[in-house]
Amino acid sequence: MKLLLTSAGVQNPSIEAALVDLLGKPIADSTALCIPTAQYGHPDIGPGPGAWRFISGNSPLRMTSLGWKSVGVLELTALPSIDKDRWVAAVQETDALLVSGGDTLYLAYWMRQSGLADLLPSLNDTVWVGLSAGSMVMAPSIGDEFIQWRPPTGGDEALGLVDFAIFPHLDDTSSENTMADAVKWAAHLPVPGYAVDDQTAIRVVDGAVDVVSEGTWRLFS
Template structure:
């Protein structure tokens, strides 16, 4: 997969340009599936925020970018319909737009649904993550971001990339650079703190920071 891991969606021209580059064609010619699942696992989210994400009625640009087509892929429904039905929907999409919310809950349902197992075969698909939708692809999220308790009780996510992400740098009272430094020390691996004007682009294992804001790399 080609990855665009954001804190708050496609918030500026630089991030939008990175998205178009990953797609290899205009957004208006690209088909998208949005995944709102993470919304249901976080105590500050729920049905209303999931609806706002899907309909593009948030200040976090994702579903409202002018896609050729847009569908909803709810991961909790997939085990009941079988992979032979839903996997073609995923393979036919140019991009997966993955909402924020709770990264551990999202990771759990990616495994339960079978989507996590499908990811390695989606070589031409672009994954655009928003906050938890980005963090779910990292090895760990850190105790600071644990809200939903996973079956194993830990903070491990899917480990598609080898670095962790501290999102919304400077936006919330607790998301200071000092807090990010403490978090990174706990993670004990490569990690990025990124603000809402920053994204991390991953193409064939090559990592590039795309930013019109502030970010910091904490090496391992």
Template sequence: MKLLLTSAGVNNKSIHDALVDMLDKPIADSNALCIPTAMYGHPWVGPGVKAWQFISGISENPMFKNPMVDLGWKSVGVLELTALPSINRDRWVPLVQETDVLLVSGGDALYLYHWMRQSGLADLLPSLQAVYVGMSAGSMVMAPNIGEFFVGWTPPTGGDETLSLVDFAIFPHLDHEMLPGNTMAAAERWAAGMQGPTYAIDDQTAIKVIDGAVEVISEGNWKHFLP
């Protein structure tokens, strides 16, 4: 699976070009599934109108603008992970296997991780040919863990573990004007408490991962921390 791990979606030319290159065909010829699940676990973005805004690609609030669903896909469907355990796998697994791209919203990374596991999507991800595009929590969930700084919703088993599909963790929304706690100094303290490599990235930055090779795509600010 190819990963494009963003802080705030596909919101500049460099990230957009990277996505098109990963798809190997135009966006207009590609089918997408969007996953809003992480939003329901975070008090700022769900449930309610902001979940609808992500799914529809419409938002007037610059913090919650979603340059993912509205990029001009051939088709966009909704994959709601909380619903999947209640339906037969043969109704949704082929859909996921055939899609060109998964668009995974921000919200709460541990809530997303929990429902990726409960739904069975976590087991499918490594074998998929689709491009996975994460935003904020949708990117953070790929890491081995997220760190106490980002723990909000508490999973039944506790802890801050996530998927471990990459070997680094992500501190998103670096220096965001609406998140005064997301400073470089805070990122450095967070990184110092993590056991593996980490990246702090702003909203103009993404991390591309193909077959384990990591490349930072940025028109903004970012920093790589080694343990």
């Protein structure tokens, strides 16, 4: 799987160009499934208007509004109750998975419960486009600072499909994610960590990592 891990979606031409490069064709010729699940677990978002804005493209965090050939919805909490034949093929055939922000550990839990986490390693040509929690979920752990919902097993473990953690929304005026906060966060991580602002994304292909940015970022190694 190819990863484009953003803080706030496709916010500038550099990130959009990286997405097109990963897709290997124009966005207008590509299909996508959007995953809103992470929003439900976050105490400040939950179900309702936030999920609708993400799915419908009525959000400044550009994901579903990029001009895709088609966009569908993949709701992870529903998948355990239906046969895999009804959704696995749709995931295998889509070009991109657009994954909302929200609560990272809630998203990780439902990725495992639904079976999507087990399917990901086989999706060699699919592009995972993460937004905030949708990016952080790929890390081995997220740090105590970002825990709001805890899985039954406790802890801050995410999926571990990359070997670094992500601190999103760096110096966003609407958040408390300052560089000083990032320094404290990184000091307790068992892995390297990237602090990224909303104009930055991390691209991962075959284990190779590079940063695509028109803004500010820092690697804590």
